[in-house]
Amino acid sequence: MKNHFHKRFAAIIALAASFFLPALSHAEDVSEVVAKLQRKYDSITSIKADFDQEVSSKGMPAAKSSGKVWLKKPGKMRWDYEEPARDVIVSDGKTIWLYQPDLNQAIKSAASTGASSMATDFLSGIGKIEKEFIVLLSAAEGPNHVLTLTPKSEQQNLKKLVLEVGKKSSLVEKTIINDHFGNQTSVSFSNITLNSKIKDSLFKYAPPKGATIIKP
Numbered sequence: 001m002k003n004h005f006h007k008r009f010a011a012i013i014a015l016a017a018s019f020f021l022p023a024l025s026h027a028e029d030v031s032e033v034v035a036k037l038q039r040k041y042d043s044i045t046s047i048k049a050d051f052d053q054e055v056s057s058k059g060m061p062a063a064k065s066s067g068k069v070w071l072k073k074p075g076k077m078r079w080d081y082e083e084p085a086r087d088v089i090v091s092d093g094k095t096i097w098l099y100q101p102d103l104n105q106a107i108k109s110a111a112s113t114g115a116s117s118m119a120t121d122f123l124s125g126i127g128k129i130e131k132e133f134i135v136l137l138s139a140a141e142g143p144n145h146v147l148t149l150t151p152k153s154e155q156q157n158l159k160k161l162v163l164e165v166g167k168k169s170s171l172v173e174k175t176i177i178n179d180h181f182g183n184q185t186s187v188s189f190s191n192i193t194l195n196s197k198i199k200d201s202l203f204k205y206a207p208p209k210g211a212t213i214i215k216p
Helices: 002-014 030-042 115-123
Strands: 046-057 060-072 076-083 088-091 095-100 105-110 133-138 144-151 160-166 172-178 184-194 212-214
Touching: 030 133, 030 144, 030 160
Parallel strands: 105 212
Antiparallel strands: 046 060, 046 184, 060 076, 076 088, 088 095, 095 105, 133 144, 144 160, 160 172, 172 184
């Protein structure tokens, strides 16, 4: 179970960042879809949503979890897991805390600003998709466009990122991260609220008294 947690952490960092168009016409190519997506997120100051996450690894059963997420420009995020464990991932844009209550253990590390965290960076207002990724648009007849993003420079925890973007909303409704070891993390978002007032204090974190602090 803890292996799943650490894979999930790497995926969130790769998201870490790490969200949320009419149907695709013949005249609408990948650049137009990306431009609409970028304009949408440039206009957003904050996002809050419910999420469902599934982490799959070769030879192991999929690990499912769910909870709530808050993102705020620039670079702030908080993931509160509610099922099956109440783990917490918090970043103020400079420091990332990961707390595991069942172990009373907190991992403290510096927030990444490289391409490996571009998914989260984009969602929280730092990144530019076409600057960091090669982008392909898949044919899709459903409600979402499907964008496949490959980093222009090799990243340790990110081989490929897939964004499912609402054709009408221009919001990322699902992200799928694949790493170099065959692990896949998918996160679906629902009940998305944009531009609500979120206090900066939500992104400040201090571990409980007596917690073991780990600094990689």
